[in-house]
Ligand SMILES: NC(=O)C1=CN([C@@H]2O[C@H](COP(=O)(O)OP(=O)(O)OC[C@H]3O[C@@H](n4cnc5c(N)ncnc54)[C@H](OP(=O)(O)O)[C@@H]3O)[C@@H](O)[C@H]2O)C=CC1
């Protein structure tokens with residue numbers, strides 16, 4: 001058997017992460033089955049259960065905690081009761097402590113300002129005793145989190161982003177705290193976040209910048225994408241096609257950087273024919289201070305992220 005994963009505060013990000021993890025495990029099981037590697041066996045139509053050595057670093061049970069019954073209904077609709085390999089995603093309202101007590105790993109995905117309230121619920125410290133607590137909260141430091149739990153709780157921070165939902169996420173994770181389980185915990189974290197995109201370990205001092213760059217980044221990228229499409233529409237392109245061209249172009253450029261190791265400046269120069277239309281467009285954008293506007297946006301978002309865990313003045 002694998003472990004029980006509790007998503008404490010299962011909203012936009014909790015859903016994105018759970019969806020990605022469940023999808024990745026379903027795909028793994030299907031691939032293993034289809035490739036003849038008898039790693040998983042089907043017992044009931046539509047469900048797969050692992051055979052062979054169990055993997056303790058992969059979740060086999062999920063509990064999603066929310067506060068409102070409307071949110072619970074929404075989660076039940078999204079996940080349809082079935083998780084990867086036939087396991088169920090249980091949805092709980094008003095049962096945070098009980099859910100955490102049943103879990104091995106807890107993914108804290110509530111709003112930053114609610115963390116101390118939820119972690120301060122009577123019995124929560126004990127429920128988290130000895131467990132791995134992964135917080136994705138912007139601006140809430142490990143120092144703050146460790147102050148709200150027992151010393152035995154292993155606290156780490158992760159900063160994922162919404163594309164985790166389609167397994168194209170970028171997650172930055174802090175290094176493991178020293179503990180006898182550090183190696184297993186490292187495996188657990190790597191399996192969760194690398195199954196739903198890229199995962200990189202970085203020191204906590206970089207977290208506010210990561211929050212702005214990759215955490216908020218999908219919003220910034222979408223603004224740029226929308227603006228590109230607007231330009232196309234201005235010049236007569238139908239809206240749907242303009243958006244398709246803009247999004248596929250951004251994806252293509254990003255993949256050339258990520259997969260081909262091409263530097264963005266090299267990629268830009270290769271497109272820019274002397275005296276051509278690209279340099280004409282680039283100069284018009286530079287006149288609008290496009291680069292410093294975007295870079296300053298990341299700076300401001302970083303500074304704002306650093307304040308999100310602080311009490312409101
Ligand atoms: N959105 C993003 O792109 C990113 C967000 N983050 C961080 O992730 C965290 C969550 O953000 P996001 O998913 O957008 O927020 P949401 O508001 O979508 O989700 C928060 C969840 O917490 C639940 N919740 C509220 N109160 C309680 C409670 N007392 N007990 C249990 N659950 C509760 C809410 O349930 P209900 O609706 O029932 O109240 C909701 O499901 C934030 O800390 C943010 O900084 C990090 C990276 C990216």
Ligand SMILES: O=C(O)[C@@H]1CCC=N1
Nearest residue numbers: 138211212215216308
């Ligand atoms: O806007 C926010 O505060 C959160 C953190 C990163 C993305 N969304």
